[in-house]
Amino acid sequence: MTTKNKHFLRGMATVNFFADDMIAARDWYAELFGLDAYFQMPSKDAPAYVEFRIGDSEDEFGIIDRRYAPDGMQAGPGGAILLWHVDDIEAAFSRLIALGAKEYDPITKRGETGFVTASVVDPFGNVLGIMHNPHYVAVLGKVA
Template identity: 75%
Template sequence: MTNTNFLRGMATVNFWADDVAAARDWYAKLFGVEAYFQMPNAEHPAYVEFRIGDYEHEFGIIDRNYAPSAMQPGPGGAIVLWQVDDIHAALERLLAAGATEYDPVTPRGTTGFITASVIDPFGNVLGIMSNPHYVQILAKLTA
């Protein structure tokens, strides 16, 4: 394979909710920023989007009515792991906001990779991670 940049980076992660406005408000409080995009409008959103993190990744919330027909109810599937500065503090913040533990803080080997995940109040799995590679890349890009 000659193209090593086939997957260039995460562009958007989409979560699902039966009540998009409630999910928007919960995440706005958690993130400390308001959604920058809401469709069709703020009163009755079917889709909202936040830009978060060092690279302003897009975090979308979609009305569950638009979920793929094969999607199973409840948490499952792939887990997107978001870099955090302090995994224990981040997990505590999520739990205090009303999330429930899905996977506890777990060291992955002895090289500094640590993961955890929660289920948000809307049934989505939100992963957090301490990732030495992320820190190294960010340091190179911001030097």
């Protein structure tokens, strides 16, 4: 298979988190993002999947009822950490903690080039990473 694009991984299409209480998770993320989920299936009153479009590229952020998690998924935080760019990492981290998330990895400066990371565990057991990333800002500036 050949593609016109030279990159194998062309960009994040959707990130999926899991939750036992779908309505609480939907509402928590709606408060965090400042917008309602644009898609809820099978219904708003009993969702098994909800999705938000967030960020500069309207990235898809999905929440799936944990009953549909892959069989091998371990309980509790783990796996890869997707780091979302934020302009002010201290304010973003503080807001997450104020909304009930728990610190997973503290705010950490990564060298002297402006990269700073942190992560939390949301109230539903998922790791949410945040980062101030100068490369992201530079790439976004090229697109704008």
